[in-house]
Structures are given as structure tokens and as C-alpha cells.
Amino acid sequence: MTSEIPVSTRPFVQVDVFSPEPFGGNPLAVVLEASGLTAAQMQRFANWTNLSETTFLLRPEDPRADYRVRIFTPTEELPFAGHPTLGSAHAWLEAGGKPRQEGMLIQESAAGLVRIKADDDDGGRLAFAAPDLTRFGPVAEHELDRVAAGLGLPREALLDAAWLVNGPEWIGVLLGSAEQVLAIQPNYPAMAGLAVGVIGPHPDGAATEFEVRTFISDELPCEDPVTGSFNAGAAQWLIGSGRAPSSYTAAQGTVLGRTGRVHVEADGEDIWVGGECTTRISGTISI
Template identity: 35%
Template sequence: MRRFATLDVFTERRLAGNPLAVVLDAEGLDAAAMQAIAREFNLSETVFVLPPAEARHRAHLRIFTPARELPFAGHPTVGTAVLLALQDPALGDARAFGLEEAVGVVPCVVETLPDGAGGRARFKLPALPEYLGPGPEPEAVAALVGLAPGDIGHARHRPSRHGVGPRFTCVPVASVERLDAARPAAAPEAGDGLYLYAPDPERMGRSWQVRMFAPRLGVPEDPATGSAAAAFAGVLMQFEALGDGVHDVAIRQGLAMGRPSEIALQLTVEAGALRSVEIGGAAVLVSEGTLRA
């Protein structure tokens, strides 16, 4: 018997944001068993918590979609960090620890709610987003998602590819109306998620609405994608005039699915170069149980 919990991540209320399953006590499970369990949960990601390789870290995580293992993902990191903090109430309502993932050690800061129902977590990327080259031509990507070529592009933004572990084809869309009209599709590059974004007219500052499609990973559309938000930091560095300093970016996702989520992205720029990226959000506990595996 293995304990598990489900959480809704990048939201402060249940039945919104991105659902996550976390299997505690995952020792003894091999990759094939983890993949089978992830298919059974059939959520965008399932996390398996293992003892850390180094005692100074909180845990070692393995992350699976219904189709394959990921080296890193944002909503599993936020949700698992909150859950692990809730498991240790005697340590107080705020703490910091490292989570070991395939991409590296991810430093997390967590604040839990007094009622034990959830909390907020923020983590620093262990690696900066990598530019992987230009994206497809507007005509090609428009045909994929059922839009017109004129719907693709915003100001200086053009399709591009970026990644931090998982890779994404990032596509600017002219308006949130056209973003909502897009149909889910696979990215032209076989290993990429397809990340569409448009300026958010309802928010002040650097605010965006986004959608992410990854049918090859078993995720037709994702309500919230932290790893894509990490890649989006590279997009902003490429196309926005970001001066030195700290830049806070608000991202809303999942609106077209009826599962609204909010992701906080923070970029630190020094001497014209991206120095660090942090991602944060809330998570709420939905259920707890035991798994026969």
C-alpha cells in the first residue's frame, strides 16, 4: 500500500487549475510501474516521491505524463513542494528545501495555510531557458491550430522554440479572442509542446493568457504548465525590451478549459542577460488515499 494525494495546482480553489497526483513512499517502483500508475491516474503529470540522494535535500522526484517521463515540470514541483510541507506541520508554516529532479536540484520556498488545506510555493530554475531556434512560419502554424496566418504574431513576437528540459514551440497570437478560437494540435517538432500566447487585456503590467497542447505526451490541452512558463522567460528575453532589474510576469492558463490557473513568473536581468528565473503559485489539497501497487 502506498499513500497518494491529489492537488489542484496554480489555483487557490479546488476544481480549478491543474490537477496533480503525488505518490508518496514510491521506493521499489521501477519506471514501468510508475508509467502504468501515471496512465491509471490519467492526469497531465503524476509525481513519485523517493528518498533524496543527498540528505540535505527534501526528496527526489520522478515525473510522468500518461505517455513518458519528464526531466522537469513546474506544476508537479509546486504541488509536491506544498504537499511535502503539509506533511511536516511541526516545522512551521514556512520553509525552504531542495527537490532533486532529473534536470537538477530545484530550490523551493513554501508557505502553507494554517488549516492544512494548501499553500504557495516558489522555485528557482536550476537552468536557464535555452533558445532552440525559430519556430514554423505563420502560415504553417496557423493551419495546425485552425487560425488565419494574420492571427499569428504580436508586435515583435514571432514563433520560436525554447526549453528548460521539456521543449516548446512558442507561438504568439494577435488577441485572446483568436487564442480562444485555436484548436488543440501537436507541435511540428515531435518532442515539443505547442504553447500559444497573447497579451492579457484584463490585467495590468506584463500579463499574458496562454494555452498549451501536447497530445504526443497524452495531454491534449494542459490547464497550467510551469515548464512552458519557464521556456516563456526565454521568449520574453528574445522579443521584449527587458532592461536590467526584476520583472514580474502574470500568466493565466486553462480559461478555455474552464479550469483557470495563475502562474507567477519572475525574471532577473543583469547587464542585459537573463540571470535567474523563478516560478510560483498556489496549490490546494483535494484528496488523500492509498494505492495498491
């Protein structure tokens, strides 16, 4: 005989993040008013949604923050992730949240405080300040050999690579062109346990400056449609090394039939990573 689990009904939305077109971005499940839920309940629900991330909004513990977020994949909790940051901010604003500072939200997460700019009151276009990289540097040759095998490319096709860790442990790889990025057919077993983001420039005059793809080779290998955390690290790397201008747009999700657009802008000491957010599903969820 199993014991009954108490069930509560809470506001719920599903947000389309990083695309100006309907169903072109990365979906995010957001549970508003999540106080009282245990970590086990959150993890179980995130596993059930089967989305790359599900977030839970809570009252802040830090007095400087407007709200607090917990971010879960189907298998684990993350300290930070990009599209959950923007999608959660959008959901909070749309639900009537009022930031202490006009036009600027402060989100509390396990990784600390994250600033989010809102271009309008309903959170349609948002951008977060890229968090500091906790690991940045060269990738060992034996790991690059695994990455090249996983991407189906000769080692010399990887023009440069770097660890870009800001919560998720990304390895960033630079290729010679967007065409090479789009042609990749990943071999997940070859790069098992690694999270790899690949970048290639589009020709001059194209609508976007870079093409991005990200591959996660853990228990549930997949290609992520649009990835804010990786684009944040990649922007710091590319702009810092002079490979990208201070303002650019990256396309992601093309191979998956998505129209992800990540807008990057360096502004003084900050690099802002932004995109469109639109609620596609709203209602309640029983947890």
C-alpha cells in the same frame, strides 16, 4: 497462468495546482514514500491515473536535496515539469517534510536540483526557480507553417516564436492579443509531434497580463490546463526580450473551464514561477 505482483500500500494525495479556486487548476497525483517501486510500476500507475503527470517522492541521492521526485506522464518519464514540481513540494511539506533551509526547498529530479520558495509552512503558495533553457532560439519556417496550420491561423498572425526547452520541448508562439489565443480551435493532426504554447497580452487594466494555452500533439493529443514548464520558458523569453514586466500574472485554462493563475517574478538572476496548491484527495493507494 500469470505470476502475482507484490502489492504495497502507500500514502497518496491529489493536489490542485496553480489555482486559488477549488478544482480550477491542474491536478497532480502524488505517491509519497515511493521507495522500492520500480520504474515499470510507476509508469503503470501513472498510466492508470490518466492525469497529465503523476509523481513519486523518494529519499534524495544528492546530499543538498530535501527529497527526490520522479515524474511520469501516462506514457513516459519526464526530467522536469512545472506543476508536478509545485504539487510535489506541497505534498512533501504537508506530510511533515522540513526543508534544510527555512523557506526554501531543494528538489532533486532527473533534470538536476530545483529550488522552490514556500511563502508559508503548509506549502499553499509555492514558486520554483525557472531552470535554464537547454534549447532557446528560432523555429524553422517549415515548423512554423505546421504550427500556424495547427492553430488555424495565417502564418502572419504568429508575431514571434522560439524554442523554449527545459525538459519538455515547447515551441512558444506570441500572438497579438489574449482574444486571439482564446479563439484558437486546435487542429492536432496538423501539428502532430509538436508541443506548442501560445501567449497573447490582455488589454491594459485587465486582472492578468497574459492569456496562455498549451497544446500537446503526441500519442494522446490534448490541451493542458495549466503548464508550469511552458510558463517558465515563456517568462524567460518575454522578460528577456522586454515584452513583459519583471512581475506579472498569466491566466491559463480559461477555455477548459479552469481558473489557472501563474505568478511570475524576476528577482535578480532568477525568475520565479508560482501558484496556489491545495490537496483535494488524500488517503492510501495500493501499488
